[in-house]
Amino acid sequence: MAISFDKALGVHEDAMRFRGHRAAVLANNLANADTPNYKARDIDFQSALAEKMNPQNKTIELQTTHQSHREAKGLLVDDGGLKYRTPQQPSIDGNTVEEQVEHGQYMENSLAFQASFTFLNSKFKGLIGAIKGE
Amino acid sequence: MALGNVFDIAGSGMNAQSLRLNTTASNIANAQTASSSVDEVYRGRHPVFAAVYNKAMDFNSNQASSDSEAGVQVLGVVESDAPLQPRYEPHHPMANDEGYVYYPNVNVVEEMTNMISASRSFQVNVEVMNSAKQMVQRVLTLGQ
Numbered sequence: 126m127a128i129s130f131d132k133a134l135g136v137h138e139d140a141m142r143f144r145g146h147r148a149a150v151l152a153n154n155l156a157n158a159d160t161p162n163y164k165a166r167d168i169d170f171q172s173a174l175a176e177k178m179n180p181q182n183k184t185i186e187l188q189t190t191h192q193s194h195r196e197a198k199g200l201l202v203d204d205g206g207l208k209y210r211t212p213q214q215p216s217i218d219g220n221t222v223e224e225q226v227e228h229g230q231y232m233e234n235s236l237a238f239q240a241s242f243t244f245l246n247s248k249f250k251g252l253i254g255a256i257k258g259e
Numbered sequence: 260m261a262l263g264n265v266f267d268i269a270g271s272g273m274n275a276q277s278l279r280l281n282t283t284a285s286n287i288a289n290a291q292t293a294s295s296s297v298d299e300v301y302r303g304r305h306p307v308f309a310a311v312y313n314k315a316m317d318f319n320s321n322q323a324s325s326d327s328e329a330g331v332q333v334l335g336v337v338e339s340d341a342p343l344q345p346r347y348e349p350h351h352p353m354a355n356d357e358g359y360v361y362y363p364n365v366n367v368v369e370e371m372t373n374m375i376s377a378s379r380s381f382q383v384n385v386e387v388m389n390s391a392k393q394m395v396q397r398v399l400t401l402g403q
Contacts, residue, residue, distance in 0.1 A: 141398075145261040148394065152265045152387045153310075156272030156331045158380055159279075160308040224383060235390050242397050249402040 133252060137245045143173055144238035150207065151231040154222050162219035165210040165227065172206035262398075264329075265391035271311070271330030272384040278333050279306050279377040286365045287374075293346075293360040295353040301363040303339035303370075308332070339364050 147168045157163040189195075212221040282304045294300035311329035341364035349358030 142261070145394070148391060149261045149264040149268060152268045152272075152391065153330060155383050155387055156268045156275070157308070157310045158272075158383070159276075159376065160310050160331055163310045224380075228383065228386075231387060231390070235394055238394050239397065242401070246401060253402070 134245060134248050137241045137248065139177060140241040141238060141245065143168070143170070144234055144241060147234050148231065148238070151227055151234060154210075154227045155224065155231065158220070158222045158224050158227070160220060163222060164220075165212070165222040166207055167210050167230065169206040169208050172208075176206065262391055262395055266388060268330040269384045269388040269391070271332065273381055273388075275306070275308055275331045275333050276377045276381040276384065278336075279308075280374065280381070282306055282336060283370050283374045283377060286363075286370050287367060289363055290365040290367050290370075291362065293348075293351065293353050293362055295355045295360060297343060297361055300343055300361040301365075302343075303341065303363060303365045304336050305339060306336050307334040309334050341366075 150166055150168055154165045154167075210221055210223075210226075212223060213226070214223065215221065286303050289301040292301045308331055311332050343364050344362040345359045346362060347358055348354055348360050351360045353360050
């Protein structure tokens with residue numbers, strides 16, 4: 126009998142990966158807060174989740190209508206939910222980073238990371254308990 | 260690992276802001292540096308920021324990996340085109356034949372606001388790095 130870590134850990138592993146990735150995107154926004162024409166970006170949780178749920182919708186397949194047509198895989202259609210943010214108060218230099226918004230999102234993201242971590246940690250604690258037979 | 264990128268990004272942001280603070284310090288320090296000719300006079304210096312784009316195509320995985328998280332870079336430092344300030348000071352030791360000395364085109368008020376903005380942005384990047392550090396430290400205690 127083997128323990129399947131994928132089944133035991135559930136969605137939290139992916140959630141932590143997503144949070145880590147989003148932290149990098151938000152940190153990039155904050156680093157470019159004074160860069161002219163920089164457009165703030167963010168990852169949409171909904172679309173990232175949808176992509177995880179049905180990964181087969183990711184590429185455009187070319188139809189082959191002739192036997193000598195070669196099979197070709199399309200490139201990724203979307204970019205994992207990486208979107209541009211709509212600014213509430215656009216600035217004159219074309220920069221759409223709003224520092225207070227980004228800061229809030231970053232903090233929220235790191236709290237959600239903490240939450241995922243707590244879940245993951247308790248899963249591991251449960252597994253250790255099961256192994257020890259306590 | 261995406262969290263490792265946060266350190267690079269925040270580091271590049273701190274780097275850029277400290278360079279901006281450096282040019283501001285240089286501008287304020289030289290705000291009253293007079294010169295006798297137009298060519299030799301100090302001109303205000305300003306860094307030019309640009310986002311780093313990292314659009315590497317990974318053909319093996321058939322993914323256009325649009326990794327935009329790469330931080331900020333300083334393209335260069337440009338000198339200001341603003342008009343210089345000629346002043347009629349015939350008793351100044353640097354005065355030219357007509358009695359004029361040229362003062363730099365540095366606006367001290369602008370430089371002060373630049374300084375405040377740069378130090379605030381630096382602070383934000385430090386906070387980002389700090390909380391990323393906490394996240395990584397927490398991951399290291401996984402399963403303990």
